[in-house]
Amino acid sequence: MADHEDPKTGKKNKGTSKEVCGYPLSIFFIVVNEFCERFSYYGMRAVLVLYFKYFLRWDDDLATSIYHTFVALCYLTPILGAIVADSWLGKFKTIIYLSIVYAIGQVAMAVSAIHDITDTDRDGTPNNMTFHVVLSMVGLFLIALGTGGIKPCVAAFGGDQFGDHQERQRRTFFSVFYLCINGGSLLSTIITPILRAQNCGIYSKQKCYSLAFGVPAALMVVALVVFIVGSGMYYKAKPEGNIMGDVCKCIGFAISNRYKHRSKQYPSREHWMDWAEDKYDKLLIAQIKMVLKVLFLYIPLPMFWTLFDQKGSRWTLQATTMDGNFGAIVIQPDQMQTVNPILILTLVPIMDSVIYPLIKKCGLNFTPLKRMTVGMFLAALAFVCAAVVQIEIDVSRKHLTYFNLTQFVNGMNKPVNVSTSEVVFGQIEKFHYSNYSQIRNGRATFFLQSGQLSCAFSRDFGFGSSYTFFIPSTLSLGSNCQESITGAEDIKPNSVHMALQVPQYFFITAGEVMFSVTGLEFSYSQAPSNMKAVLQAGWLLTVAIGNFIVLIVAEVAKLPKQWTEYVLFASLLLCVCIIFSIMAYFYTYIDPTEIEAKFRRNVGDDDDDKNDKQRKLEMEMMKRDLDRSDDEHYKGKQTKM
Numbered sequence: 001m002a003d004h005e006d007p008k009t010g011k012k013n014k015g016t017s018k019e020v021c022g023y024p025l026s027i028f029f030i031v032v033n034e035f036c037e038r039f040s041y042y043g044m045r046a047v048l049v050l051y052f053k054y055f056l057r058w059d060d061d062l063a064t065s066i067y068h069t070f071v072a073l074c075y076l077t078p079i080l081g082a083i084v085a086d087s088w089l090g091k092f093k094t095i096i097y098l099s100i101v102y103a104i105g106q107v108a109m110a111v112s113a114i115h116d117i118t119d120t121d122r123d124g125t126p127n128n129m130t131f132h133v134v135l136s137m138v139g140l141f142l143i144a145l146g147t148g149g150i151k152p153c154v155a156a157f158g159g160d161q162f163g164d165h166q167e168r169q170r171r172t173f174f175s176v177f178y179l180c181i182n183g184g185s186l187l188s189t190i191i192t193p194i195l196r197a198q199n200c201g202i203y204s205k206q207k208c209y210s211l212a213f214g215v216p217a218a219l220m221v222v223a224l225v226v227f228i229v230g231s232g233m234y235y236k237a238k239p240e241g242n243i244m245g246d247v248c249k250c251i252g253f254a255i256s257n258r259y260k261h262r263s264k265q266y267p268s269r270e271h272w273m274d275w276a277e278d279k280y281d282k283l284l285i286a287q288i289k290m291v292l293k294v295l296f297l298y299i300p301l302p303m304f305w306t307l308f309d310q311k312g313s314r315w316t317l318q319a320t321t322m323d324g325n326f327g328a329i330v331i332q333p334d335q336m337q338t339v340n341p342i343l344i345l346t347l348v349p350i351m352d353s354v355i356y357p358l359i360k361k362c363g364l365n366f367t368p369l370k371r372m373t374v375g376m377f378l379a380a381l382a383f384v385c386a387a388v389v390q391i392e393i394d395v396s397r398k399h400l401t402y403f404n405l406t407q408f409v410n411g412m413n414k415p416v417n418v419s420t421s422e423v424v425f426g427q428i429e430k431f432h433y434s435n436y437s438q439i440r441n442g443r444a445t446f447f448l449q450s451g452q453l454s455c456a457f458s459r460d461f462g463f464g465s466s467y468t469f470f471i472p473s474t475l476s477l478g479s480n481c482q483e484s485i486t487g488a489e490d491i492k493p494n495s496v497h498m499a500l501q502v503p504q505y506f507f508i509t510a511g512e513v514m515f516s517v518t519g520l521e522f523s524y525s526q527a528p529s530n531m532k533a534v535l536q537a538g539w540l541l542t543v544a545i546g547n548f549i550v551l552i553v554a555e556v557a558k559l560p561k562q563w564t565e566y567v568l569f570a571s572l573l574l575c576v577c578i579i580f581s582i583m584a585y586f587y588t589y590i591d592p593t594e595i596e597a598k599f600r601r602n603v604g605d606d607d608d609d610k611n612d613k614q615r616k617l618e619m620e621m622m623k624r625d626l627d628r629s630d631d632e633h634y635k636g637k638q639t640k641m
């Protein structure tokens with residue numbers, strides 16, 4: 001696609017052909033790709049913590065730690081992807097290559113979850129756990145590299161498809177992009193827990209983690225194919241050389257030059273980066289200033305993600321101690337996470353078309369940074385709700401898991417075989433008892449068989465309950481098992497309902513819409529043209545650091561009660577929110593294209609015979625512009641916060 005540049009402003013008009021309703025057609029392939037990729041990522045992530053706990057048999061703390069390390073890695077690798085894309089391969093090729101790595105990682109996860117591979121004694125449990133652990137860790141590493149690497153590129157590549165006459169469409173694109181992320185996330189977090197709950201296996205039937213990972217792997221292949229199909233329609237900005245290398249060298253030079261001229265005899269410069277002017281291009285210095293300004297503002301942001309990403313760990317584990325029976329349907333603990341994308345799909349359109357315009361009508365200037373501050377506050381509120389729910393659970397809790405455990409005592413003078421359609425208790429010798437086995441929530445039917453005797457009985461099981469059933473000595477041919485077999489409730493079912501988690505999901509998601517959707521667009525709009533992916537990666541880095549903070553706080557604080565940990569996180573975010581609002585107050589929005597154009601124009605003018613005085617005056621004005629420039633679409637005049 002052609003890339004027409006206005007020689008005066010330097011602005012690019014890319015989307016001049018193949019438009020549908022004012023949008024470049026290529027956008028369609030990018031959003032579908034994002035939908036499939038997010039399906040793949042979130043589908044796998046939804047069952048990950050339970051895979052660690054029930055397949056690899058790790059304890060809650062190890063499962064939570066590895067889960068957050070993985071998530072952190074997924075958001076750390078964007079910086080690699082961005083550097084490769086902006087400086088070397090370009091966004092298009094980076095997306096293709098890393099998507100292949102990503103798909104391989106997903107396949108490795110699916111294979112690692114096939115218990116039959118090492119189940120030599122065919123008892124349903126793997127005999128070489130090291131194999132499964134190593135393969136799944138390799139898989140997770142490749143996934144982290146792939147998903148993280150392509151993430152900043154896809155968002156920025158989408159933004160690149162719009163010309164400067166399509167500012168409004170580009171902003172809508174970021175909302176639609178976020179809707180696609182959550183559409184994919186919603187479907188996958190419904191589907192993969194269902195797949196996981198199935199029983200599968202060659203020699204023995206176990207929970208089907210391999211299918212729960214296999215379907216996301218297939219979706220990643222679809223994502224790649226869709227992206228390739230659109231390849232003829234994309235605007236592909238050329239990488240501009242090793243931009244990150246130049247940035248580092250330029251910053252290094254500014255610091256060392258400043259140090260060399262530390263004596264009072266040298267006049268100070270307006271900005272410390274101006275010390276690089278002796279060697280580096282003024283345009284590059286201006287661009288670095290823009291990036292640093294935004295990155296500085298990002299410092300407090302990880303705390304939001306620290307709270308946000310506990311949905312997949314602490315909140316899911318919290319749900320395992322709750323009752324998921326919603327009458328017509330029974331919700332699995334990991335399925336509760338679907339509340340987040342459902343609310344996103346509802347709240348994003350409501351915010352964009354009702355709430356924000358209403359706030360604007362009331363004369364309030366609800367700037368991006370104000371939205372992000374409110375988003376943080378709402379996330380803190382969500383954790384207060386989580387703490388209240390936890391207190392409720394602690395008061396009523398008798399049991400730690402959502403599985404039901406059942407055992408049989410054989411009071412007969414002969415052995416008996418007991419099974420359900422999913423679980424085989426095996427042969428129970430006379431006057432002996434079986435081991436406890438896991439039974440699905442809801443109604444289960446047991447089949448008893450002993451010589452000629454064969455009968456069945458059914459019982460309902462509440463979440464987290466445990467039962468012992470007695471087979472009486474009097475049981476004989478023609479007996480009614482439903483009436484003869486009695487059961488004792490060892491552990492009562494969980495009584496706190498999962499619906500109580502909805503308020504905390506509502507607040508965290510409302511917070512996310514204000515914080516994350518806004519932040520995504522803010523990172524694109526405030527980035528210089530050659531560092532769009534890099535700033536997207538900077539934004540995603542805040543997610544990575546947020547996940548590391550979960551690990552650190554949970555390790556260091558080691559609070560005995562879970563609810564106190566929730567309160568601690570809420571308080572920390574509240575403090576950070578106050579700090580961020582102060583920093584945001586001093587931030588002034590810029591239009592990078594305009595600033596860059598001015599610098600470019602100045603280079604052109606250098607060729608004309610301008611006198612020194614005039615040029616100095618212009619440079620002064622440009623510097624002032626850079627520090628104070630306003631963002632017209634947010635207010636029209638200079639805008640703070």
Ligand SMILES: C[C@H](N)C(=O)N1CCC[C@H]1C(=O)O
Pocket residue numbers: 038178181182185340341344512516543
């Ligand atoms: C699923 C979340 N609602 C969500 O959309 N995200 C969480 C981290 C950023 C964003 C994503 O890109 O996945």
